Amino acid sequence: MHTFPAPAKLNLFLHVIGRRDDGYHLLQTVFRFIDYADQLTFTVRDDGLIKLTNPMPGLPDQDNLCVRAAKLLQERSGCPLGVDIHLEKRIPMGGGLGGGSSDAATTLIALNRLWKIGWDREHLMTLGLELGADVPIFVYGRNAFAEGIGEIFTPVDLPSCWYLVLTPPVHVSTVEVFSSRELTRDTIPIKMAAFSTGQGHNDLEPVVARMQPVVASWLAWLRQRRGATKVAMSGSGSCIFAEFPDEPSAREACMQMPSEMSGFVVQGLASHPLSDF
Numbered sequence: 001m002h003t004f005p006a007p008a009k010l011n012l013f014l015h016v017i018g019r020r021d022d023g024y025h026l027l028q029t030v031f032r033f034i035d036y037a038d039q040l041t042f043t044v045r046d047d048g049l050i051k052l053t054n055p056m057p058g059l060p061d062q063d064n065l066c067v068r069a070a071k072l073l074q075e076r077s078g079c080p081l082g083v084d085i086h087l088e089k090r091i092p093m094g095g096g097l098g099g100g101s102s103d104a105a106t107t108l109i110a111l112n113r114l115w116k117i118g119w120d121r122e123h124l125m126t127l128g129l130e131l132g133a134d135v136p137i138f139v140y141g142r143n144a145f146a147e148g149i150g151e152i153f154t155p156v157d158l159p160s161c162w163y164l165v166l167t168p169p170v171h172v173s174t175v176e177v178f179s180s181r182e183l184t185r186d187t188i189p190i191k192m193a194a195f196s197t198g199q200g201h202n203d204l205e206p207v208v209a210r211m212q213p214v215v216a217s218w219l220a221w222l223r224q225r226r227g228a229t230k231v232a233m234s235g236s237g238s239c240i241f242a243e244f245p246d247e248p249s250a251r252e253a254c255m256q257m258p259s260e261m262s263g264f265v266v267q268g269l270a271s272h273p274l275s276d277f
């Protein structure tokens, strides 16, 4: 039995700079891992079966991204082994924090080792991209400036800081946001260095804020917090965050949260906990 973390990510900004012929969007974004994670426990089986030991309500096992990742790896590597997977879910689902993608990436990294397949990270990242645009970053394992559809990385060193992440009680469909007529797809590409001077916004944010007014009003509240150096939505939402230089200022903002709001304080990570595994 082996337990591994699957951390969440924040998109510190997300620019949509174009669209490919297949409908996928060309992005520029910075991914930052945060100290908030699901836990996955793997027990290798020698009968080749892949089983989730604690099914998630409303999500058929065969659609679960960790089951899909295990099946894909088994199929492509020809490995005869199977696995029991226990998934302890903590990251809000469909919140733009990449939880499902992170579960898939941790599964690929762990089973590559436990099944003794021996592929390098590059190979696992290519496989991961078949499961979703957000999977490769979690396999890559370093905070990064990302381009392409979110799979071409340049590592970035980010300052230590803390986040107040708010979790509005609404689910936002990534497909719906990307296919909105209101979405602008022509932000001028920036150089990576521009980000460190504070440039960057999330082009998906105004679309989601219009679809879900609660996101707009919670964003407005976050923008009024003292000491916040940045406020934005992560990915396709609905989670939003404020960045603070230290823990006390993030906690102070959290204490001021009205009772109808929900969220948590979390530290930004320097890298994925399995980056050197």
Ligand SMILES: C[C@](O)(CO)[C@H](O)COP(=O)(O)OP(=O)(O)OC[C@H]1O[C@@H](n2ccc(N)nc2=O)[C@H](O)[C@@H]1O
Pocket (backbone or CB within 6 Å): 011, 014, 023, 024, 025, 026, 027, 029, 096, 101, 131, 132, 133, 134, 135, 148, 149, 150, 174, 175, 178, 179, 235, 236
């Ligand atoms: C918004 C982000 O979370 C930012 O990190 C990701 O780009 C989304 O990644 P993801 O959830 O892994 O996305 P996928 O499962 O690959 O794609 C879901 C849907 O989002 C749209 N999509 C996604 C990524 C991208 N670069 N362009 C897109 O247009 C497509 O309609 C796609 O069918």
Ligand SMILES: Nc1ncnc2c1ncn2[C@@H]1O[C@H](COP(=O)(O)OP(=O)(O)OP(=O)(O)O)[C@@H](O)[C@H]1O
Pocket (backbone or CB within 6 Å): 059, 063, 064, 065, 066, 092, 093, 094, 095, 096, 097, 098, 099, 100, 101, 103, 134, 174, 235, 236, 237
């Ligand atoms: N292990 C999993 N954990 C969470 N969701 C999963 C998982 N496997 C499949 N899914 C499906 O994927 C959808 C998106 O889940 P996820 O939590 O990754 O959203 P997200 O963070 O908004 O992703 P993204 O920002 O990458 O679109 C869920 O609504 C669910 O139907």
